[in-house]
Amino acid sequence: MSSSHTPHLLVVAHGSRRAASNQEIQHLVDRLLLSQTAFASISCGFLELAEPSIPDALRHIIDQGAKFIVVMPYFLSAGRHVSEDIPAEIAPVTAEHPDVKIVIADYLGAADGICKLLLSQANRSLV
């Protein structure tokens, strides 16, 4: 596949006033880049309180030639941020670039593996 057809991944987090929390998301992206081959690029964007915004992050990916972007909400619950705010941030970029496919993945907390991950993390306190 050419890079224009390979999907790009945008991890979307809430954003925090604490720089360390936002850096934690960038570190997550760095770790993701080391462990995957499916995406042409992986980057992050923030709903509020941090940069880049979701539209700016999407436009940056599109400027690189992306035609398919998966937006991954890095959230644990299906609140208003996931159901309304993130789609609202994406909508204007979709309107600007009708040739680019932007899909929103199900939020992280909905992943089948979340129970296993939680128990694994909790079990580490037992040893």
Add this chain to the structure above:
Amino acid sequence: MSSSHTPHLLVVAHGSRRAASNQEIQHLVDRLLLSQTAFASISCGFLELAEPSIPDALRHIIDQGAKFIVVMPYFLSAGRHVSEDIPAEIAPVTAEHPDVKIVIADYLGAADGICKLLLSQANRSLV
């Protein structure tokens, strides 16, 4: 092991004004109960905006005879809630019950498997 020596698990979430978000945590607990054997009980508590509070949830577990409780912060980033607020909620209960061991597990976002889970969830948007 008798139940008094078996660890109990308390999943601690932020809490939301949206009842559905708090119910999502209870559903998570229900799923955890179906998939594990290490803990004598699994329940949830909320840092704010929902009941039970963390101290109330801990006292309820202790009333059942627990001597060892693992508190699992269901948070994705290491913000003030994880580093300060959750320990501050636990402290008075520890003081009331010096015979009960209460340990705080590392927050969910710090789990080694978080990258794999995120990529797995993102990849589901590619099919």
